[in-house]
Amino acid sequence: MSLFDLAGKNAFVTGASRGIGRSIAVALAGAGADVALVARSERGLAETAADITALGRTALVIPADVTSQPAVDAAVAAAIGQLGHVDVVVNNAGGSNFMVAFLDLRLSGWEKIMRLNLDSAVYVCHAIGGHLLERAEGSVINVASVTGMTGSPLLAPYGAAKAGLISLTKSLAVEWGTTGVRVNALCPGWTATELNRSLWDDPVSGPATVATVPMRRWARAEEMAGPAVFLASAASSYMTGQVLVVDGGQTVWP
Ligand SMILES: NC(=O)c1ccc[n+]([C@@H]2O[C@H](COP(=O)([O-])OP(=O)(O)OC[C@H]3O[C@@H](n4cnc5c(N)ncnc54)[C@H](OP(=O)(O)O)[C@@H]3O)[C@@H](O)[C@H]2O)c1
Numbered sequence: 001m002s003l004f005d006l007a008g009k010n011a012f013v014t015g016a017s018r019g020i021g022r023s024i025a026v027a028l029a030g031a032g033a034d035v036a037l038v039a040r041s042e043r044g045l046a047e048t049a050a051d052i053t054a055l056g057r058t059a060l061v062i063p064a065d066v067t068s069q070p071a072v073d074a075a076v077a078a079a080i081g082q083l084g085h086v087d088v089v090v091n092n093a094g095g096s097n098f099m100v101a102f103l104d105l106r107l108s109g110w111e112k113i114m115r116l117n118l119d120s121a122v123y124v125c126h127a128i129g130g131h132l133l134e135r136a137e138g139s140v141i142n143v144a145s146v147t148g149m150t151g152s153p154l155l156a157p158y159g160a161a162k163a164g165l166i167s168l169t170k171s172l173a174v175e176w177g178t179t180g181v182r183v184n185a186l187c188p189g190w191t192a193t194e195l196n197r198s199l200w201d202d203p204v205s206g207p208a209t210v211a212t213v214p215m216r217r218w219a220r221a222e223e224m225a226g227p228a229v230f231l232a233s234a235a236s237s238y239m240t241g242q243v244l245v246v247d248g249g250q251t252v253w254p
Pocket residue numbers: 014015016017018019020021038039040041042044064065066067092093094095096116143144145146187188189190191192193194195196221
């Protein structure tokens with residue numbers, strides 16, 4: 001267990017009000033970390049915070065919109081100010097609320113998805129990178145998607161943003177390689193959350209969606225938590241710039 005121990009560590013998790021972000025935040029607390037929770041929904045954040053305090057850890061609720069750089073700057077300052085320091089950063093806020101053929105895509109839609117899935121992580125890394133480097137330790141986990149590893153018909157902005165996030169991960173890993181700060185990406189496959197309820201909740205489209213997944217089922221959000229704790233902890237101390245794919249085998253099935 002000590003390999004995965006996060007006692008004395010503080011984490012900053014975006015998109016922590018539900019879904020994968022909540023599962024990761026609670027799992028980090030379960031491994032011993034105190035956690036700053038960032039998202040827009042104060043109610044969702046309060047629910048996540050309750051799960052964390054039940055584990056005997058501190059949860060700091062920071063309502064913020066990660067698509068606003070000033071809001072991200074303020075959130076990072078609040079986390080460092082109130083927790084003292086931050087060791088683990090999880091850029092998890094993201095998603096796409098539409099699917100559209102490329103020629104029907106409005107530029108405003110492209111910009112919105114890029115801001116949420118890529119620019120937000122840039123804002124966070126920019127705001128917190130100096131702090132991590134100064135302390136010469138840290139683990140940044142960018143929650144990308146298998147969508148960023150393949151072509152993504154009808155989801156071009158989302159796929160491009162996640163591909164960009166994977167590239168950002170690799171660039172920062174190289175730039176920060178000797179600093180003690182590691183940067184990795186976690187790529188979930190189909191995971192049943194609010195993001196895609198309309199798919200998995202449907203008796204036809206639910207199984208059809210995972211028909212090309214060797215494990216033939218949707219992931220649960222909690223199944224992203226173990227890989228995140230692994231990337232956050234000393235268990236992955238020689239890993240940086242990597243893409244950890246958690247997809248039930250989807251990307252290896254031709
Ligand atoms: N579910 C999947 O199949 C899947 C697959 C691959 C990758 N992913 C990725 O995994 C991550 C989590 O997705 P999920 O499935 O857990 O989705 P979800 O249930 O919709 O949760 C998304 C989280 O992001 C937060 N968020 C959204 N917009 C935000 C904003 N502007 N500012 C701050 N927080 C914001 C939401 O909180 P508020 O609404 O309270 O702000 C929520 O906490 C995303 O990056 C997604 O792209 C998901």
